[in-house]
Amino acid sequence: MGSRHDKGAEDGQQSLTDPPSGHSITPGDLLDQNASPTPKFVYLLAFFSALGGFLFGYDTGVVSGAMLLLKKEMNLDTLWQELLVSSTVGAAAISALSGGFLNGWFGRRICILLASFIFTVGGVTMGVAPNKEVLLVGRITVGLGIGIASMTVPVYIAEVSPPHQRGQLVTVNSLFITGGQFIASVVDGAFSFMKHDGWRYMLGLSVVPAILQFVGFCFLPESPRWLLQKGQREEARQILSQIRGDHAVDEEFDTIKASIEEEEREAGGDGFILMRILNHGPTRRALIVGCGLQMFQQLSGINTVMYYSATILQMGGVRDVKQAIWLAAATSASNFVFTMLGVWLVERVGRRKLTLGSLFGTGLSLTLLAVGFLLAAQSSSPVTLHPAVPLNSTCGHYEFCEPCMLDPGCGFCFLENGTTVYDSSCVPVNETSKDRAAWGRCSNQTEETASPIWAYNYCPTSYSWVILMGLMLYLAFFAPGMGTMPWTVNSEIFPLWARSTGNACSAGVNWIFNVLVSLTFLHVAEFLTYYGAFFMYTGLVVLGIVFVYGCLPETKGLQLEDIENLFMGPLCSCGTSSPNDHRHVQYIRVKGNNYLPSDNEASDVE
Numbered sequence: 059m060g061s062r063h064d065k066g067a068e069d070g071q072q073s074l075t076d077p078p079s080g081h082s083i084t085p086g087d088l089l090d091q092n093a094s095p096t097p098k099f100v101y102l103l104a105f106f107s108a109l110g111g112f113l114f115g116y117d118t119g120v121v122s123g124a125m126l127l128l129k130k131e132m133n134l135d136t137l138w139q140e141l142l143v144s145s146t147v148g149a150a151a152i153s154a155l156s157g158g159f160l161n162g163w164f165g166r167r168i169c170i171l172l173a174s175f176i177f178t179v180g181g182v183t184m185g186v187a188p189n190k191e192v193l194l195v196g197r198i199t200v201g202l203g204i205g206i207a208s209m210t211v212p213v214y215i216a217e218v219s220p221p222h223q224r225g226q227l228v229t230v231n232s233l234f235i236t237g238g239q240f241i242a243s244v245v246d247g248a249f250s251f252m253k254h255d256g257w258r259y260m261l262g263l264s265v266v267p268a269i270l271q272f273v274g275f276c277f278l279p280e281s282p283r284w285l286l287q288k289g290q291r292e293e294a295r296q297i298l299s300q301i302r303g304d305h306a307v308d309e310e311f312d313t314i315k316a317s318i319e320e321e322e323r324e325a326g327g328d329g330f331i332l333m334r335i336l337n338h339g340p341t342r343r344a345l346i347v348g349c350g351l352q353m354f355q356q357l358s359g360i361n362t363v364m365y366y367s368a369t370i371l372q373m374g375g376v377r378d379v380k381q382a383i384w385l386a387a388a389t390s391a392s393n394f395v396f397t398m399l400g401v402w403l404v405e406r407v408g409r410r411k412l413t414l415g416s417l418f419g420t421g422l423s424l425t426l427l428a429v430g431f432l433l434a435a436q437s438s439s440p441v442t443l444h445p446a447v448p449l450n451s452t453c454g455h456y457e458f459c460e461p462c463m464l465d466p467g468c469g470f471c472f473l474e475n476g477t478t479v480y481d482s483s484c485v486p487v488n489e490t491s492k493d494r495a496a497w498g499r500c501s502n503q504t505e506e507t508a509s510p511i512w513a514y515n516y517c518p519t520s521y522s523w524v525i526l527m528g529l530m531l532y533l534a535f536f537a538p539g540m541g542t543m544p545w546t547v548n549s550e551i552f553p554l555w556a557r558s559t560g561n562a563c564s565a566g567v568n569w570i571f572n573v574l575v576s577l578t579f580l581h582v583a584e585f586l587t588y589y590g591a592f593f594m595y596t597g598l599v600v601l602g603i604v605f606v607y608g609c610l611p612e613t614k615g616l617q618l619e620d621i622e623n624l625f626m627g628p629l630c631s632c633g634t635s636s637p638n639d640h641r642h643v644q645y646i647r648v649k650g651n652n653y654l655p656s657d658n659e660a661s662d663v664e
């Protein structure tokens with residue numbers, strides 16, 4: 059790997075470790091270089107590509123509010139509700155996996171255009187859907203768009219960004235994801251009053267950012283790194299100069315070119331890329347780190363916590379559906395706001411520390427959530443009324459709310475005076491709508507305050523504040539690190555030839571574990587109880603800490619072409635493969651300002 063670095067010296071440039079006489083390079087010099095303004099064009103590229111992240115967030119987030127209206131209007135049973143929610147995530151998993159091929163073959167720009175086209179078609183299909191079958195087709199279509207966008211956008215942003223700002227700009231994509239989820243919850247709130255057709259607006263509005271992105275990308279350029287890999291040198295050089303503004307790009311261009319040639323030599327040019335990745339030590343290790351991060355992101359339970367937030371709020375006494383919708387918007391707003399913290403921190407503390415700190419806090423908050431659920435279970439309200447239930451129902455056996463609500467066939471029907479629960483019973487749930495009981499006092503839900511309350515999947519508790527605190531802390535810790543870093547790190551750890559396939563695999567792992575965790579949550583809770591489920595997530599987060607501590611190197615500030623060096627050593631070297639240990643000497647022109655070196659040194663003096 060040394061050849062391209064020696065080249066700089068031949069060109070008369072100076073090594074950082076060997077400053078020219080009369081000019082010793084101080085950290086201040088490096089800071090100045092790194093601080094040179096980033097051309098506005100890069101921000102424009104980041105914005106238009108991150109609209110893909112926005113659509114990812116919007117389309118995954120909007121469905122919960124739309125479902126409240128849809129299930130009434132289309133009379134959806136539980137199976138159809140689950141289909142409409144999970145089909146999108148399932149389709150995203152499949153298209154993310156196949157997106158690697160599209161990305162490598164047709165380029166990042168075409169893939170982003172394709173994703174925004176698919177989002178538009180999906181949005182229109184959902185907006186005009188005459189029946190649930192067409193709606194399902196629309197949901198699957200947007201899922202296909204999400205999968206492609208989720209693996210292409212971070213790669214594209216990483217490839218056009220200058221090294222010292224790459225982390226921040228790629229993390230902006232995660233900010234757009236959580237921003238999309240937040241806007242979706244606001245749109246859900248705003249249209250929830252439209253009992254008829256409100257869902258059409260909720261689902262259909264996604265065409266607006268999709269069209270904006272499509273039109274924008276008709277005018278925006280391809281990634282110069284991809285073009286260079288495809289041998290289109292002149293166009294690559296021209297685009298790189300356009301993106302870098304007045305900075306000359308010879309150095310960066312030569313580095314990318316040399317590294318592509320070297321990579322092809324080292325990794326061999328034949329065979330399936332996935333096989334080449336697996337047969338080549340550094341890329342195999344990068345793949346394990348990338349997929350592991352994505353797996354632990356989902357195993358930390360983010361989507362369970364987000365999905366479950368409305369129920370958590372109901373436990374705390376928010377029984378009005380409208381109020382619950384708005385408070386759920388507050389949950390996604392927190393996720394969004396704390397993601398901003400991640401954008402701010404990523405270039406300051408680096409990826410490794412941010413991920414570790416985030417996992418640590420996530421583990422503590424999950425413990426708090428689990429303890430809250432444990433306290434709630436232990437003080438669970440007794441069943442005081444025992445109406446005759448059909449013999450085939452298990453609901454008549456329960457003496458307390460806790461086992462009653464853990465049985466998917468039953469719910470808790472009660473009256474409330476302040477925080478005191480009375481006249482409570484455990485009765486079968488209506489199979490077509492879980493919002494009411496199959497028969498009896500809770501089978502006909504009215505808005506009257508004196509009418510009995512139907513609690514499905516939750517129990518009233520005075521410990522809801524512990525759970526609520528756990529929820530808020532969880533988002534504060536998860537969002538800036540584990541919510542963002544898996545996407546950011548994956549966009550930078552693979553060499554160019556392996557980047558599309560590597561990201562396709564890791565994004566696919568993210569979506570597969572997303573489906574797995576959301577589909578199994580209620581069953582896990584049924585077997586382990588809620589506190590058991592949250593203790594289990596805590597255990598998985600502890601495994602995540604061991605994995606990240608052992609295997610995640612710091613990639614902050616390095617040029618993409620140098621990151622492969624971090625994976626030369628053994629897989630888990632406990633962070634010792636930091637950039638400073640494996641850094642190759644980088645060369646800069648001391649006079650003239652045409653190349654941005656790594657900002658490792660800058661960070662040391664920050």
Ligand SMILES: O[C@H]1[C@H](O)[C@@H](O)[C@H](O)[C@@H](O)[C@H]1O
Nearest residue numbers: 232235236360361393541542
């Ligand atoms: O990074 C994102 C983000 O944290 C979202 O809030 C979550 O829903 C996604 O599953 C995750 O991939």
